[in-house]
Amino acid sequence: MARITAVIDFGSNSVRLVLFQRTSRFGFKVIHESKQRVRIGEGAYHNGGVLQEKPMERAILALMGFKSIMNSFKVRKVLAIATSALRDAPNRNIFLNRVRKEVGINLKVIDGKKEALLGGIASANLLHLSKGVTIDIGGGSTEFALFENRRVLDTFSLNLGTVRLKELFSQNSDIEGARKYIRQELSNLPNEFRYPTLIAIGGTLRALAKVIQKRNNYPISRLHGYRYSYPIERDFINSIIYSSNSELLKIGIKQNRLDVIRWGVLIFQEIAELFEIDEVVTSGVGIREGIFLFDILRSSGRRFPTNLNPSIRNILDEFQVDDIKVVKHAVRTAHTLFDILQPHLNLDSKFRQLITYSSKLLEIGIKVSFYENSKNGFYLIINRLIYGISHEDSLLVALLVRFSSKSRIADEVLQQYRELLPPKSTIDHLHAIIYITKLLLSDYAPKSKFRFAYIDNRLEIRIYSPPLFQMVIAKFQPLENLEIELIPEFEDSK
Secondary structure, eight states, X not given: OOSEEEEEEEOSSOEEEXXXXXXXXXXXEEEEXXXXXXXXXXXXXXXXXXXXXXXXXXXXXXXXXXXXXXXXXXXXXEEEEEOHHXXXXXXXXXXXXXXXXXXXXXXXXXXXXXXXXXXHHHHHHHSSOSEEEEEEEOSSOEEEEEEETTEEEEEEEESOOXXXXXXXXXXXXXXXXXXXHHXXXXXXXXXXXXXXXXXXXXXXXXXXXXXXXXXXXXXXOOOTTOEEEHHHHHHXXXXXXXXXXXXXXXXXXXXXXXXXXXXXXXXXXXXXXXXXXXXXXXXXXXXXXXXXXXXXXXXXXXXXXXXXXXXXHHHHHHTTOSOHHHHHHHXXXXXXXHHHHHHHHTOOTTHHHHHHHHHHTTTGGGXXXXXXXXXXXXXXXXXXXXXXXXXXXXXXXXXXXXXXXXXSOOHHHHHHTGGGSOOHHHHHHHHHHHHHHHHHTTXXXXXXXXXXXXXXXXXXXXXXXXXXXXXXXXXXOOOSSOOEEEEEOXXXXX
C-alpha cells in the first residue's frame, strides 16, 4: 500500500497537486495541497487550440515545483491527469514529451467522460446524498455525472468553460453572445441529467457558494455539503454576471478569479434555469479526490462499503483510539438505549446512525488534550467529520459529544446554531442517550454491567457492579426530559 499518493490535476485554468496519506484500507487524509494558475489554455482558443509557448513554460515551472514537493514527502505513487485544454491541443504530444523529459512526470490526458466520472465518484462517495447530478465547470469544459447509491450511472461532457468563454467573448463583453453559445451546447445534454438538486463542483461554484454563505451569515464556514436555494439566490447570482471588479471584490470574490468568475456564473445560471433547479449542494471534492478514490476503491466497485464513513474511519485511525473494545461497548450501549427509547420518545430511525457516530467519538477530544476535552472534541468533529454527512448532522454529533458530560446542552449554543438543528425535544432526547452512555462507561470496562428497562414513563438502569454504581451516582445529574431511576443490583445493596 502506497502510504502517500500524489495527485496532479492539470486543468485549463490551474494545475494542482494534492498529497493523500492512507491511514488504513479505507481511511485517508490530505496532508498537502498546492496550486499554480498557469492558464495553459491562454491564447489557445484563438489559435485552433494550439498551446502557446508562455503558458507551456509556466506549466513546466509549476510541475518542477510540484516534483520538489513530492520528493520532500517521499511520494512513491503519482497519479497525474490533464483535461480539456490538452485534450483540444494539436501540439499536446510535444508538451507531454517536454513534461516527461524535463520534469519526470507522466501526464495522462483523459477524455471528458472520464473527467466527469472522476468528479462523480468523489461526490457519490464523499457527500451525504443518495442521488444527484454533479456539474463541474472548468476552464475548458463542463462535466456532468448522474449517480445513485454511490454508483455513477452516466456521464456527459460539454465544451463549456470559463477560460474558453473568456477567450471567445470577453473582448466585447458579449454576454448575450455567450448565452447563445451556452444554450447551443446545452441542447446536446440528455434529459436524464436534468435533476432538481444540483451538486456544484469546481472553483467557480465554490467561490459562489462562499459568497452566498457570507451574505447569509451562515454559522459554519465549511463549504463541502453547504446547501442553498437557487430560487432564493437567483437575483443575486444574476447580479454577479453584470458586476464590476470593485463590486465583486466587495462581496468577497478573490482578485485572481475576477477575470473568469462572470463566465463561470453565466454557465451555471443557464444550466440552473434549464434544469429548473430547486437546491444547490456544494461539493468540496472533485476530480482530484475522484482520481485517488478510483485507485483505492478499484476492488470494491469504486465505492466505499455500506455504512463506512471515511471521515470517522480517518479520525479513529489518526488519533489511534487505543481500546477498540471500549468503543464497541459504547456503540452497543448507545444502540440499546436508542432502541428501547425510540418508540416512547418518537425518535426518527435516521438518528440511530448519528448516535453511532457520537458514541464512537465520545472521547476523541482527549487525544488533543485531556483538559477541556469535550470542547476539543466539538471542534475536531466540526472540522474533520465532513465526508458522507450533512452539515446539520455533523453539527448535531459535535454538540452531543461536547455536552456528553453535562445534563443539558447550553441554550446559547443551541441558539447560535438554531437554523441547522432539529427541534429541541429531539436534541434533548438524543443528548440523554449519549449522556447516559458516557456515564455508564465511567469504569472503561469493555462489557456491560447494567440493564435497561422503560417502565411507566421512566428509564430504569440496573447496575450490577458496586464500583460502577458508585462512579455513576457521584456524577449523575437528573435530566429535564427523561426520568431515570438508578437501581443497584448487587449483594451489598440489598
